[in-house]
Amino acid sequence: MLNQVQPGLHLNTGEIGYTTFKGRHTTTVRELIPLDLGGWVADTPGLRQLELMKMGREELITCFIEFRPFLEEFCKFRDCKHENEPGCNIKRAVEEGHISTRRYQSFLQMAHEFG
Ligand SMILES: [Zn+2]
Numbered sequence: 001m002l003n004q005v006q007p008g009l010h011l012n013t014g015e016i017g018y019t020t021f022k023g024r025h026t027t028t029v030r031e032l033i034p035l036d037l038g039g040w041v042a043d044t045p046g047l048r049q050l051e052l053m054k055m056g057r058e059e060l061i062t063c064f065i066e067f068r069p070f071l072e073e074f075c076k077f078r079d080c081k082h083e084n085e086p087g088c089n090i091k092r093a094v095e096e097g098h099i100s101t102r103r104y105q106s107f108l109q110m111a112h113e114f115g
Helices: 057-062 065-072 089-095 101-114
Strands: 022-025 031-034 040-043 049-051
Touching: 057 065, 057 101, 065 089, 065 101, 089 101
Parallel strands: none
Antiparallel strands: 022 049, 031 040
C-alpha cells in the first residue's frame, strides 16, 4: 500500500493481503523511509505484521499529494466520494490529465479497502 502512496518506494513486502491490509514484512533492517507527503515510515524488525491504521477516505485522499489542489475547490457534493458523483473535481482532474489514472485507481482501490 505504501508503494501506492509513494511511487518509487518499492517496499519489499511479502504476502500483502489486500483484503486485510495485513502483510508479513520481509525487511529485517531497521530503516526510516521519508515520504513526500511528510513524515516517515518506520520499518522495524520484530514487527511481524504491518498493520496499517484505518484512515477515513478524507484522510486517505490527502495522502495523494497531487490530489490536494483539486480538493481545495469543493466538489459539487460536499460528501463526494470522488467516484461516480457528477461535478467531482478529482474525476475532472483525472479526465484532464492532471492526475494520473493509475494514481486515481490506487486511491479508489484503497478507499474501498478502508471501507
Ligand atoms: Zn469528488
